Amino acid sequence: MTLSRRTILANGLAGSAALLAAPPVSAKPNLHQRLICLDTHLDTPASLTRPGWDMMQGHNRAEDFTQVDYPRMVEGGLDGGFFAIYTPQGPLTPEGMAAARDAALLRAMEIRELVAAHPRQFELAFVAEDAARIAAAGKRIVYQSIENAYPLGEDISLLNFFHKLGVRMLGFIHFKNNQFGDSATDKPEWNGLSPRGRELAALASDLGMVLDASHASDLVFDQMMEMSRAPIMLSHSGCRAVFDHPRNIDDDRIKKLAAKGGTIQINSYNSYLINVPPNPERDKARAALGQKMRNLSTLTPAQRTAVMRAVAQGRKEIETSYPEPRATFDMYMQHVTHALDLVGPDHVGVGCDWDGGGGVTGMEDVTAIPKITERLVKLGYSETQLSAFWGGNALRVLKAAHEARKPAA
Numbered sequence: 001m002t003l004s005r006r007t008i009l010a011n012g013l014a015g016s017a018a019l020l021a022a023p024p025v026s027a028k029p030n031l032h033q034r035l036i037c038l039d040t041h042l043d044t045p046a047s048l049t050r051p052g053w054d055m056m057q058g059h060n061r062a063e064d065f066t067q068v069d070y071p072r073m074v075e076g077g078l079d080g081g082f083f084a085i086y087t088p089q090g091p092l093t094p095e096g097m098a099a100a101r102d103a104a105l106l107r108a109m110e111i112r113e114l115v116a117a118h119p120r121q122f123e124l125a126f127v128a129e130d131a132a133r134i135a136a137a138g139k140r141i142v143y144q145s146i147e148n149a150y151p152l153g154e155d156i157s158l159l160n161f162f163h164k165l166g167v168r169m170l171g172f173i174h175f176k177n178n179q180f181g182d183s184a185t186d187k188p189e190w191n192g193l194s195p196r197g198r199e200l201a202a203l204a205s206d207l208g209m210v211l212d213a214s215h216a217s218d219l220v221f222d223q224m225m226e227m228s229r230a231p232i233m234l235s236h237s238g239c240r241a242v243f244d245h246p247r248n249i250d251d252d253r254i255k256k257l258a259a260k261g262g263t264i265q266i267n268s269y270n271s272y273l274i275n276v277p278p279n280p281e282r283d284k285a286r287a288a289l290g291q292k293m294r295n296l297s298t299l300t301p302a303q304r305t306a307v308m309r310a311v312a313q314g315r316k317e318i319e320t321s322y323p324e325p326r327a328t329f330d331m332y333m334q335h336v337t338h339a340l341d342l343v344g345p346d347h348v349g350v351g352c353d354w355d356g357g358g359g360v361t362g363m364e365d366v367t368a369i370p371k372i373t374e375r376l377v378k379l380g381y382s383e384t385q386l387s388a389f390w391g392g393n394a395l396r397v398l399k400a401a402h403e404a405r406k407p408a409a
């Protein structure tokens, strides 16, 4: 099945989303389980090298703060999503960039190792059509994305290699500005994309990668929208009209995103949903804990396990000593329903930031995502609309980016 972007736009986006989704499987009586559910921002790869942690075992957020593993994906009906190659922003120096490059390449290898080690449970996905086939085989769908292009350093040709590895979505920026442009949570420095950021946007588009404007400043969003031939995505963002935070986006921009065929995938990151007053003591305690993990790679496995145990205990103590106000499931759903009311079910989806700070009271890990479906069914959304919401929209954007790529010479 091939559909040109023009055909998709001409026929209406709901139709295309339905075509990209799997046919209903009669063996799955439950509506949520029947849908192909994708989350477009999973920070789960960060768990893969945790000492003693096994993706194939069920875990508990209260114990180790993780939110996704294979048993919980199955229980929650999460078929897969975009597994993020995330790199924290470091110094814009040759040494900083080299360390980030190595970390990102290792992270990409770790994702492939996961899939290679469990070929009956996971499969790498590269194009939109892979999703239905992999889900029909009863496996979890592993698309890959980059969160923070900082590891590309001074030589963006490294993006070609990440594309060959299977990376299909590129988020340029994280909490701080970098060599490619301005962050939503930093002071403007480039007025959007830097000259090198514009080159990166052009290269990513030529490769057929989805441009992801989550974490980027509003101006970066505008410039990505201008530059991209294909629709773009906000892989994990919320609505500024519901909660005013620079990481959330205003209604006008959501409408422009939708008008171009894009999608906003709603985030469940606490401090983008609710006002968390600053607490220097808590920050200090967290920073001290972070220091403990600084030299993990130089330790023996036994030492690493001991450090990680102490860190998990420390996190629990911080939660008890310096409790943070926590958003509720209803607050999360306010962002979902606001976006749905604004642009309809063909331009909204889910990017919960699991294992990266996501989760709200009442939706602590992926086992709780059927509650989203339940709520939307109550609000009158049909199975076709839910199929678009849970996966079809993200796959449509992926397909459009791929079709708009520059054909190989």
Ligand SMILES: [Zn+2]
Pocket (backbone or CB within 6 Å): 147, 215, 236, 353, 356
């Ligand atoms: Zn993020």
